[in-house]
Amino acid sequence: MTASRPGRTFIAIGSGKGGVGKSTLTTNLAIALARMGKRVGIVDADIYGPSQPTLLGTAEKPHAKNDKLVPVEVQGVKLLSVGQLVAPGQALAWRGPMASGALAQLIEGDWGDTEIILVDLPPGTGDVQLSLVQKSRPAGAVIVSTPQDLSLIDATRAVDLFGKTSVPVLGVIENMAGYQCPHCGETSDPFGQGGAEASARQLGVPFLGRLPLSASLREASDAGAPPAAQDGPAADAFAAIAGRILAELEKVSG
Numbered sequence: 001m002t003a004s005r006p007g008r009t010f011i012a013i014g015s016g017k018g019g020v021g022k023s024t025l026t027t028n029l030a031i032a033l034a035r036m037g038k039r040v041g042i043v044d045a046d047i048y049g050p051s052q053p054t055l056l057g058t059a060e061k062p063h064a065k066n067d068k069l070v071p072v073e074v075q076g077v078k079l080l081s082v083g084q085l086v087a088p089g090q091a092l093a094w095r096g097p098m099a100s101g102a103l104a105q106l107i108e109g110d111w112g113d114t115e116i117i118l119v120d121l122p123p124g125t126g127d128v129q130l131s132l133v134q135k136s137r138p139a140g141a142v143i144v145s146t147p148q149d150l151s152l153i154d155a156t157r158a159v160d161l162f163g164k165t166s167v168p169v170l171g172v173i174e175n176m177a178g179y180q181c182p183h184c185g186e187t188s189d190p191f192g193q194g195g196a197e198a199s200a201r202q203l204g205v206p207f208l209g210r211l212p213l214s215a216s217l218r219e220a221s222d223a224g225a226p227p228a229a230q231d232g233p234a235a236d237a238f239a240a241i242a243g244r245i246l247a248e249l250e251k252v253s254g
């Protein structure tokens with residue numbers, strides 16, 4: 001069920017709870033992988049809040065060719081998103097078969113020579129996530145968590161979900177870890193720090209790295225200008241995490 005399609009690797013990006021930065025990280029990791037020379041696509045399957053078109057700064061709609069959706073090309077990556085198929089706000093009303101049908105169209109789009117497709121899953125560990133994982137048959141999963149306890153408990157559930165579907169967990173990324181005040185320079189930890197790394201160790205899955213809570217990351221994301229596409233410490237951090245994901249992928253598929 002979970003074997004990847006030949007020549008194309010799906011990687012599921014999941015989180016146990018919403019708002020932890022899963023979509024932001026998906027965009028930036030896709031761009032980082034593309035800058036490393038990979039042909040990369042994103043499936044934005046987040047029916048509760050499809051944000052990839054905003055994060056990548058595109059309002060273009062995909063067209064259909066031979067009954068398949070042709071992804072939009074933007075910032076060096078290909079994109080098919082639930083958000084491209086419905087008017088803003090409508091995605092929330094999707095239920096069961098309607099959501100499954102639309103999500104299958106995204107996964108089975110005309111991806112051409114794309115090598116790696118990151119699937120931005122809806123937050124949580126329910127039926128929608130389960131059927132999506134079964135449909136896209138990812139080669140591995142990456143879990144995003146903030147460092148605080150509640151998020152970590154949910155991240156543990158996400159690890160469990162992938163375990164049940166026999167999808168190897170490539171690792172955990174800790175997001176919003178530590179905040180450096182842009183005015184006084186003092187670093188504070190609104191959500192604690194290191195919790196996700198400790199949990200990953202406990203669960204026996206790799207720790208892929210951490211990203212600080214950063215106003216500039218949020219501003220750039222809202223403006224559709226992903227920092228991974230620019231030069232600087234944020235781009236370096238995304239590149240390092242993307243490299244670790246590739247290394248873990250090699251281990252599980254080799």
Ligand SMILES: Nc1ncnc2c1ncn2[C@@H]1O[C@H](COP(=O)(O)OP(=O)(O)OP(=O)(O)O)[C@@H](O)[C@H]1O
Nearest residue numbers: 018019020021022023024049176212213214218221
């Ligand atoms: N490291 C960070 N520093 C500052 N803001 C961040 C960071 N990561 C994400 N954000 C912001 O947090 C908000 C939620 O991020 P995002 O939409 O990526 O989360 P999500 O887990 O995909 O949420 P959803 O539950 O909607 O799927 C966004 O406004 C985003 O810009």
